[in-house]
Amino acid sequence: MCDDRRVGRITQRRRVTRITLGHAPSERADVLAVEEPLEIRVGGLPLAITMRTPGSDVELAAGFLVSEGVIARGEQFSAARYCVDATAEDRATGTVSNTYNVLDVALAPGVPAPDPSLARTFFTTSSCGLCGKDSIEAVRTSSQHPVADDPLVVSAQLLTTLPDRLREQQAVFEKTGGLHAAALVDGATGELLVLREDVGRHNAVDKVVGWALMNDRLPLTGTVLMVSGRASFELTQKASMAGIPMLAAVSAPSSLAVELAEELGMTLVGFLRGESMVVYTGIDRIEDAQLALPQEELVP
Structure with a gap:
């Protein structure tokens, strides 16, 4: 196993020109969030x-394998290592260097290899974790950790504190303004268990799930997954695969995310900002919900 939390640059400095109407242009240094490809291999x-x-790549790969239904428990993940891909000419001239952009995962003995149909024929971009899937039916992966009967109950007051706590912990976002974040919170104590940042919201969630897998914490019963952006179908599905009973987002959910959450028995909260929120499914898990939620009519 390798400690990859500091592998590769997370930020990059560039000279930029700021233009403000009515003022002279000014040059200054700006900090960008780094975006690079990671090839995930298995065996x-x-x-x-x-x-x-870059960073937490092993967690990212582990969480991705959980999301795809390849593994579901910590003991099924054996190790991971970075690979060097080089041409014969590169090796002959001694110019081979590890870019830390290819990661090979070894599964535990006896764990079946991924079905070849899972191999993505397209890049998974930082904005879409499902690109390359043939159909919606293909991503309705059956979870080994059902959430419908999870007895989690969270106070509305606790939920309203999560966006600010998430923002306070986003160290790289503070410098760049360009990263999503996902955090896992203990629903009973309110403890923030782990937070990860990434240019892709789905990657941030995979890193959180991978952390849980590698710390033998799956299924994540009694927890809340808090995300900085919108709640998409893919994030709902990833939460389901990890056994997370509640997904909360600062922005809107998609219609398919709501349908899936309802189907799974998951609580889905959107527009969690300030002292208000909108509960789309599973309101029984929110304590004192009738006092916390504004009585507004839904606008089609």
Whole structure:
């Protein structure tokens, strides 16, 4: 196993020109969030390529395998190592260098290799974790950790504190303004268990799930997944695969995310900002919801 939390640059400095109407242009240094490809292999065979922010790559790969239904428990993940891909000319001239953009995962003995149909035929971009899937039916992966009967109950007051706590912990976002974040919170104590940042919201969630897998914490019963952007179908599906009973987002959910959450028995909260929120499914898990939620009519 390798400690990859500091592998590769997370930020990059560039000279930029700021233009403000009515003022002279000014040059200054700006900090950008780094985006680079990561090829995930299993047993030497390519599985997917995702555009990500370097760091926590092993967690990212582990979480991705959980999302795809390849593994579901910590003991099924054996190790991971970075690979060097080079041509014969590169090796002959001694110019080979590790870019830390190819990661090979070894599964535990006896764990079946991924089905070849899972191999992505397209890049998984930083904005879409499902690109390359043949159909919506293909991503309704059956989770080994059902959430419908999870007894989690969270106070509305606790939920309203999560966006600010998420923002306070986003160290790289503070410098760049260009990263999404996902955090896992203990629903009973309110403890923030882990937070990860990435240019892709789905990658940030995979890193959180991968952390849980590698710390033998799956299924994530009694937890809340808080995300900085919108709640998409893919994030709902990833939460389901990890056994997370509640997904909360600062922005809107998609219609398919709401349908899936309802189907799974998951609580889905959107527009979690300030002292208000909108609960789309599973309101029974929110304590004192009738006092916390404004009585507004839904606008089609």
